[in-house]
Amino acid sequence: MNIILLDPNNTLADGLYGLTQRQQTHISKVIKANRGDVLRVGMLNGKIGEGIYEPPSEDRAGYIHSLNLISLPPKPLPMVLVMALPRPNMLKRTLQNITAMGVKDLYLIHSAKVEKSYWQSPVLQTESIQQCLLEGLEQAKDTVMPNWSLIPRFRPFVEDQLPAILEDKVGLLAHPYLAKPCPINIQQPCVLALGPEGGWNEFEVSKWHEAGMESVHLGDRILKVETVVPVLLSRLYPA
Amino acid sequence: MNIILLDPNNTLADGLYGLTQRQQTHISKVIKANRGDVLRVGMLNGKIGEGIYEPPSEDRAGYIHSLNLISLPPKPLPMVLVMALPRPNMLKRTLQNITAMGVKDLYLIHSAKVEKSYWQSPVLQTESIQQCLLEGLEQAKDTVMPNWSLIPRFRPFVEDQLPAILEDKVGLLAHPYLAKPCPINIQQPCVLALGPEGGWNEFEVSKWHEAGMESVHLGDRILKVETVVPVLLSRLYPA
Numbered sequence: 001m002n003i004i005l006l007d008p009n010n011t012l013a014d015g016l017y018g019l020t021q022r023q024q025t026h027i028s029k030v031i032k033a034n035r036g037d038v039l040r041v042g043m044l045n046g047k048i049g050e051g052i053y054e055p056p057s058e059d060r061a062g063y064i065h066s067l068n069l070i071s072l073p074p075k076p077l078p079m080v081l082v083m084a085l086p087r088p089n090m091l092k093r094t095l096q097n098i099t100a101m102g103v104k105d106l107y108l109i110h111s112a113k114v115e116k117s118y119w120q121s122p123v124l125q126t127e128s129i130q131q132c133l134l135e136g137l138e139q140a141k142d143t144v145m146p147n148w149s150l151i152p153r154f155r156p157f158v159e160d161q162l163p164a165i166l167e168d169k170v171g172l173l174a175h176p177y178l179a180k181p182c183p184i185n186i187q188q189p190c191v192l193a194l195g196p197e198g199g200w201n202e203f204e205v206s207k208w209h210e211a212g213m214e215s216v217h218l219g220d221r222i223l224k225v226e227t228v229v230p231v232l233l234s235r236l237y238p239a
Numbered sequence: 240m241n242i243i244l245l246d247p248n249n250t251l252a253d254g255l256y257g258l259t260q261r262q263q264t265h266i267s268k269v270i271k272a273n274r275g276d277v278l279r280v281g282m283l284n285g286k287i288g289e290g291i292y293e294p295p296s297e298d299r300a301g302y303i304h305s306l307n308l309i310s311l312p313p314k315p316l317p318m319v320l321v322m323a324l325p326r327p328n329m330l331k332r333t334l335q336n337i338t339a340m341g342v343k344d345l346y347l348i349h350s351a352k353v354e355k356s357y358w359q360s361p362v363l364q365t366e367s368i369q370q371c372l373l374e375g376l377e378q379a380k381d382t383v384m385p386n387w388s389l390i391p392r393f394r395p396f397v398e399d400q401l402p403a404i405l406e407d408k409v410g411l412l413a414h415p416y417l418a419k420p421c422p423i424n425i426q427q428p429c430v431l432a433l434g435p436e437g438g439w440n441e442f443e444v445s446k447w448h449e450a451g452m453e454s455v456h457l458g459d460r461i462l463k464v465e466t467v468v469p470v471l472l473s474r475l476y477p478a
């Protein structure tokens with residue numbers, strides 16, 4: 001947790017912001033802050049700066065006051081990420097990492113090679129996803145919550161929703177067959193579609209192409225999902 | 240395991256190559272190959288191509304024969320990576336991932352903020368490290384084993400070994416304070432030094448600078464080690 005993210009809905013009184021259990025534990029056990037210490041804080045979806053810490057007492061929880069929020073959060077990646085739903089045990093870390101890197105628009109989509117059971121995972125519940133995204137923001141010192149949607153049906157999304165999403169954006173399908181090299185430093189918005197571990201199937205690829213997405217590859221090396229995502233994002237938007 | 244890497248030292252007879260237990264298990268349970276099936280194989284430190292599978296029988300183990308090795312492995316990253324020793328539970332995955340990305344020269348070095356206990360981890364034994372590197376090669380369909388050294392003492396390395404290593408290379412210190420942005424697509428060899436989670440200390444930074452390394456940063460976002468490494472490597476050598 002590299003920043004304490006305050007929720008405007010968690011105002012205890014004018015200028016006094018409550019802390020979640022996680023935050024209180026981090027402040028007490030990791031930062032080991034005392035009364036009056038200045039902490040790095042940010043307002044959810046707002047600015048970043050400092051606030052003063054008031055520890056919990058017998059009859060009330062700890063809080064932050066005297067906020068001085070002056071900096072803008074880091075700039076977002078100008079992209080929409082459409083990602084085949086990862087395995088449940090990869091999902092949390094994946095969501096944290098893409099959020100930390102600055103993805104603000106995310107669709108988690110079904111694909112033939114995504115096990116149907118993944119869609120039943122408790123990690124997909126709203127509070128659980130929000131928590132992963134929050135942890136990504138706290139890691140990266142960002143404040144702006146990504147927007148996200150679950151897309152359990154591939155075809156209606158690609159046929160009906162994707163065209164509007166693709167307007168004014170380059171469409172890139174991470175699919176290393178009959179593909180051109182993934183462009184470097186594209187300096188324009190994109191829609192990036194990442195397949196499941198087994199790849200998109202032929203039907204899915206044809207649908208993506210029909211919608212205007214181009215297949216791109218990352219070279220000869222086959223990388224794990226956890227590596228492919230930062231490599232792709234860093235290649236498209238290195239700075 | 241995206242390729243079966245054969246060991247020239249594991250020749251059973253002319254043109255017949257033995258399989259390790261791991262390989263046999265993968266071929267039997269994941270690939271589910273039968274006698275005569277053509278598998279993607281590579282020779283350790285050699286070329287890539289195909290070979291024919293002979294399953295185990297009652298009195299002998301399985302093997303590969305009739306090799307046809309025609310392709311070169313993917314090109315390596317033209318860099319030397321000097322990395323503060325990661326936590327034991329991060330080390331395996333880190334070694335696999337940097338190998339999969341094409342790092343061929345690796346130094347694992349001590350730093351003030353590396354717990355001394357990490358140096359006692361069984362993961363640091365030679366066979367264990369070789370195994371991690373091998374798994375990285377198998378992931379990426381590469382054959383060339385990285386060279387690696389353990390450097391338990393920081394100062395002698397930076398003072399005595401580094402100058403020769405740095406010749407004809409750009410020296411980059413991943414250290415986000417008073418740093419310039421990490422260059423993109425450098426198209427020349429480099430030495431990249433990555434610190435521990437808490438960062439290099441002042442003394443260490445001054446030693447790196449004395450030796451000719453320049454501090455570089457990746458922007459405002461603080462990323463986890465597992466993300467920073469692919470981001471950095473991809474930024475320096477995107478293609």
